[in-house]
Amino acid sequence: MIHYSGTPTLETDRLVLRKLEGSDAQTVFDHWLSDDRVMDNLIKGAHKSVEETIKRVTEIVDQYETEEFCYWGIELKSSGDLIGAIDLFHFDPMTENCEVGYTIGYDWWNKGYGTEALSAVIEFGFRTMNIHKISAAHNTDNPASGKIMSKVGMQKEGTIKHMIRNAKNQYKDCAVYGLLQVDYFNDVK
Structure with a gap:
């Protein structure tokens, strides 16, 4: 059974994974949602105005009220810069599986932040939420995500x-x- 736990703050060596706030909208727009280099890898494309981002961030913030919602902003401990986002979604109560997705702003690519954030969220999903399997997908023309x-x-x-x-x-x-959770636990022991 999945143990829904909402979006608690998670910390790694260099990152704080935290809930987004309405006041983050301009930074989210500036750091990744308006950047075609980043958003070309996602379905919806880059935002053309900060108003689009304000609407999206408001939708995210409003969903934090439910325990089934797991969406984090990725913040650098060293500077407090918000550099991306990561979430668990498409929870299937029958299989106890879900998916994970992440976005990192272009200025922070190839610095290991995506790996660090994904590692923390996978650990949370398996240890805290009791997820059976976590899946992800990336465009084949974006091999860095793989x-x-x-x-x-x-x-x-x-x-x-x-x-x-x-x-x-x-x-x-x-x-x-x-x-799979079983493989994760076998590898980390």
Whole structure:
């Protein structure tokens, strides 16, 4: 059984994973949601105005009231900069599986922050929430995301052709990764 725990603050060596606040909207817009380099990898595309981001952040903040909602802003301990977001979603109570997704602002790519945040959220999902399996997918033209998944122990399970269609109306093939709770515990012992 999944033990829903909401979005508690999680800490790593360099990061604080915390709930977003309404006052974060401008930073979220500036650091990643308005950046085509980042948002090209996501379905909805870059935001054109901060008003779009204010609406999105408000939707996120409003959902924190439910224990089934797990969405963190990724903040650097050293500077307090909000550099991305990560969430657990699509919880299936029958299989006790879910998915994880993450976004890191371009200025913070290739510094290990995605791996560090994903590792913390996977540990939370397995140890605290009792998730059976956590899955993730990335566009095949974004192999760096697959490297992050591999570094935390996720295994590539295959590729799904034309899994998504992005904001530019382009179909994208996605590589799908997964990690079972039992394998996670066997690896970390």
